[in-house]
Structures are given as structure tokens and as C-alpha cells.
Amino acid sequence: MQIKNLPQEFEIARPIMQNIENAGFEAYFVGGSVRDTILGDEIHDVDIASSAYPAEIKRIFKHTVDTGIEHGTVMVLDHGNGYEITTFRTESGYQDYRRPDKVTFVRSLSEDLKRRDFTINALAMKENGQIIDLFNGLSDLNSKLIKAVGNPEERFNEDALRMMRAVRFASKLDFSIEAHTLEAISNHSELLSKIAVERINTEFVKMMLGQNPLKGISDMLKTHLVEYIPGFHDYLDSFANLLNFKDLNLQSEEQVWTLICFQFNLGEQQIKSFLKAWKTSNKLISNVLTMVKALKAIESQSLNNMIMYHTGEDLLRQTLKIAKCLSIDINEIKVIQNYAKLTVKHKKEIEIDGSQLMKLNLVKPGPMIGKVLSEIELNIVNGKLPNNKNSIIEYTKKLLKE
Known part of the structure; x- marks a missing residue:
């Protein structure tokens, strides 16, 4: 398979790739940007992998920065843009289920790709758009499957966060998790407790903001992952009840945590403790407290001028979106009209x-x-x-x- 019309992000990076190849080495676009290009989705970070070792990359290009030299990553600076080039590598000895004890640079693309998490993320692309698919990632994209590269048990023992990434991708892309991969998550779900909560937070929020968060919620319950994340153990039934709402179209981190705190029926102090355990910012905690109060008022039909005033237009609109997701009966247009009629919108006025x-x-x-x-x-x-x-x-x- 060859992609004829490459996104601009790839086009501007092609000369970098060509310089590496002209020096006698291999270079490929890898990871999520390749996957998303094939799917026709918006791409974000463009990652480049090469058979050239860091020292060799630094000889090819005049302007470089050692952004992650111990992991084989060198940033090449070119016309105001920065391109991270990472040497093909193998990893071994994951004693903490998070990071490899040893990283070894290699010349083989296949050795590099087989350490990656899922087949749809193990695709590589030449600078001319030619796709290299060594693990049937294209087939899994067509089948809408999240499937571990190689042995899923090994992949999750290497980095237990990959289990959360599986349910996140299932939600984001509206894919299903392949049976053996799903079984391996169930068998190793308790390893998630060894992962830093900040990393779990990132994956959980992305999951809840995906195309089909109900898939992610269902998979977390099915595999018991939900039992190993902070604060959820006592609210498993409340979390499961979210499956009864068919339109969880959330659009921000504030909405995610407001929905969860409201669903768990947490009080003000409980919300503070809960979100601090998730290492969220003070700003987010403040916004969630405000939105939960407004949401409870909407539910009890006690939304008044002062609550709208303290909530503010942006958070009020976000709260109304959550009310809609939860099928709470409310006239959104009338609420916004009532807010617009307030004499003042802020204390400074x-x-x-x-x-x-x-x-x-x-x-x-x-x-x-x-x-x-x-x-x-x-x-x-x-x-x-x-x-x-x-x-x-x-x-x-x-x-x-x-």
C-alpha cells in the first residue's frame, strides 16, 4: 500500500528522511501518525525511526539537540522545525512493569516494530508513502481490531499502561479489542496498580473523550481494570450505570471528571480528595466543584441566578452538555437566555x-x-x-x- 497524497506534516519532513537515506541508512515514519493518516484522521506528532545511531544522525545534520539520547532520540532542527529521530531499538528487563531496564540500538526495522504495543501502531511508512506492514496492522485496521503485537502477555508485562491504552484506542477509534488481547488484559489487570496515576489519568481521560466511551467503560469493567485505578473501587456499580446512557459525547477533561464525580454522588470534600488522588490541577478541581454544584441544581430544578453567576457561561454550557448526556430534562436555550439576562456576569462588573x-x-x-x-x-x-x-x-x- 502506498499513500499518494501525504499530509503536509509528512511532506515537510521528507528532506530529513532523504538526507538520512542518502547517507546510507534507513528512515521511516512510525507510530500513530501513520495509523491516523491511513484512517483519514487528523495527525499530531510525526515520529521518525532510523537505522542510524544517534552519533551518526549528529554527523549527518549540523543542528541537533540531544532530547532523549539515552533512548536513542536526537532532534534535528531544520528551517524552524524540529524532528525527533529515534534509532531502531530493542528493550528488555521490565522489572517495574513500566520502563525497560535495558535499551539496545539495532539496525533492524522489524526488531524495532515488534516491541511496539499494538499492530495498528506498528506500521511504518517510507518517505514516499509506501507502507511497511510486518504484523498485519492494515488487516486489523480494516477489521477495526486492537490487537497486541506478538504475545499480549509479554506486551502488558513490559508496560502495564498498555492495557489502558488498549481500552483508550477501542474508545477513540470505535474498535474492538481482539479476544486474546482482551483475555491478557483480564489476566494482568492488577499490574495497573504499579503505574503512576498521572499516566493512567491521561489514558482514562482520552478514553472518555473518544468516539465510543461506552466501549472503553465496558472493557474496563469486563477486564477488571477499573478496580485498580484510584477511587473507583467503591463505585463500580455507579460506573457501570454509565452504560445506560447512550450518548456520552464529552468534550473536555472538566466534563469527564464532573460526570464521574456526579455519577458517584461525591460531596465537596470527597471531590477534592478524589481528584487530588488523580493528581489533577487545582484549577480543574475548582471547575469540577463548580460544575457538579450546577449539575445537581439542574437535576433538582433549583438552578438560580447565583448558581449561574458563579458557574459562568463556559462552565454552564459544559454542564448543560453533561445534563444532556445523562438525559436530565432541561431547556438549554432558556438557561442560556436566563444567564444572558443577568445584570452582572462577574464580580469585577x-x-x-x-x-x-x-x-x-x-x-x-x-x-x-x-x-x-x-x-x-x-x-x-x-x-x-x-x-x-x-x-x-x-x-x-x-x-x-x-
Whole structure:
């Protein structure tokens, strides 16, 4: 098979490949970019593998950077672009189920490709678009199968994260996991507990954002992978209940974790602990707390001006998408219209702040400032107080007398 019309990302890299070949070595595009090009999907990182050793790559090109020299990776700089060239290699001795104890550089493409995770990721492509398929990856692409290269038991013992990658690709591409590969995941699922949670997080979120997250959820339950990720063990039934919703069309990391925390019926402190265990950012935790509160209000039909105001338009729209996924009855258009009618959308839009109230000698420094500002904010958002200085000053005077 030869791809005639290469994406621009490949075209601009072809001279790099040609220089390597003119120096007497082999060079191929490898990995996900090849797979996605065949599928007609958007490609991201372009990876190049070569029979040339790092020192040889550095002799061929004037401008290089040692980005991962111990793993055989050298970045070639060319006309403002950087291309990572990785030497063909074999790996051995995965005692921690994550990283090889030993990396050996080799000249053989087949030796390099057979250490890769799945057949659809073990495709290589020459600079002219000719596909090299040593493990029937093209057949598995046509059959929509995720199949381990060689012995799946060995692949998952080498890197246990590959089990999560399998369910992620099944979801992302809407493929099925081949029977022996699926069985090997079931047999080794407990090894996932040895993997850093940050790596699992990345794969889990990508899985939930895939074409068919229900496949990923089903596979995680079927293989028991879900039992070895942080915080899910006590909520297996709640996780399984997501299979009852046929349109889990999620579009952001915030939506993924809001859905999970809502489905698990977690309270505020539980959400904080849960997401910290997943090593998420403070910003994401804050957004999820806000969205869960809004989602619960939507479900109980108690969504009011203050909740919409504190949620903000972007997170409110995202929350409405989750409500739709969960078949919660809500008029999305009306909610957005009600949000648009709010007098102010942010605290900064209020005409007077605490420092101004103090300058007017209405309030002295202390806890009272916060209470007064909260009352002002509440009444403006609820339409009971005009957002102008004179009205706010008169309201403050009246409030303090009471």
C-alpha cells in the first residue's frame, strides 16, 4: 500500500528522511501518525525511526539537540522545525512493569516494530508513502481490531499502561479489542496498580473523550481494570450505570471528571480528595466543584441566578452538555437566555468594591466588608439592586443601619 497524497506534516519532513537515506541508512515514519493518516484522521506528532545511531544522525545534520539520547532520540532542527529521530531499538528487563531496564540500538526495522504495543501502531511508512506492514496492522485496521503485537502477555508485562491504552484506542477509534488481547488484559489487570496515576489519568481521560466511551467503560469493567485505578473501587456499580446512557459525547477533561464525580454522588470534600488522588490541577478541581454544584441544581430544578453567576457561561454550557448526556430534562436555550439576562456576569462588573466603600467611610476594615459585599452581589445578581454607585451606596447605608 502506498499513500499518494501525504499530509503536509509528512511532506515537510521528507528532506530529513532523504538526507538520512542518502547517507546510507534507513528512515521511516512510525507510530500513530501513520495509523491516523491511513484512517483519514487528523495527525499530531510525526515520529521518525532510523537505522542510524544517534552519533551518526549528529554527523549527518549540523543542528541537533540531544532530547532523549539515552533512548536513542536526537532532534534535528531544520528551517524552524524540529524532528525527533529515534534509532531502531530493542528493550528488555521490565522489572517495574513500566520502563525497560535495558535499551539496545539495532539496525533492524522489524526488531524495532515488534516491541511496539499494538499492530495498528506498528506500521511504518517510507518517505514516499509506501507502507511497511510486518504484523498485519492494515488487516486489523480494516477489521477495526486492537490487537497486541506478538504475545499480549509479554506486551502488558513490559508496560502495564498498555492495557489502558488498549481500552483508550477501542474508545477513540470505535474498535474492538481482539479476544486474546482482551483475555491478557483480564489476566494482568492488577499490574495497573504499579503505574503512576498521572499516566493512567491521561489514558482514562482520552478514553472518555473518544468516539465510543461506552466501549472503553465496558472493557474496563469486563477486564477488571477499573478496580485498580484510584477511587473507583467503591463505585463500580455507579460506573457501570454509565452504560445506560447512550450518548456520552464529552468534550473536555472538566466534563469527564464532573460526570464521574456526579455519577458517584461525591460531596465537596470527597471531590477534592478524589481528584487530588488523580493528581489533577487545582484549577480543574475548582471547575469540577463548580460544575457538579450546577449539575445537581439542574437535576433538582433549583438552578438560580447565583448558581449561574458563579458557574459562568463556559462552565454552564459544559454542564448543560453533561445534563444532556445523562438525559436530565432541561431547556438549554432558556438557561442560556436566563444567564444572558443577568445584570452582572462577574464580580469585577459591580460598580463599587470594598476599597471604595472604605474610602467613603461606610465600612471599616474587617470581616464586615465581606458580608456587605456578598449582600450587594446577591441583590444585584438577583435583580433587586441596580448596579450603579448611588444605589449601592444607599443600599449599604440601609444595610448597616439594620
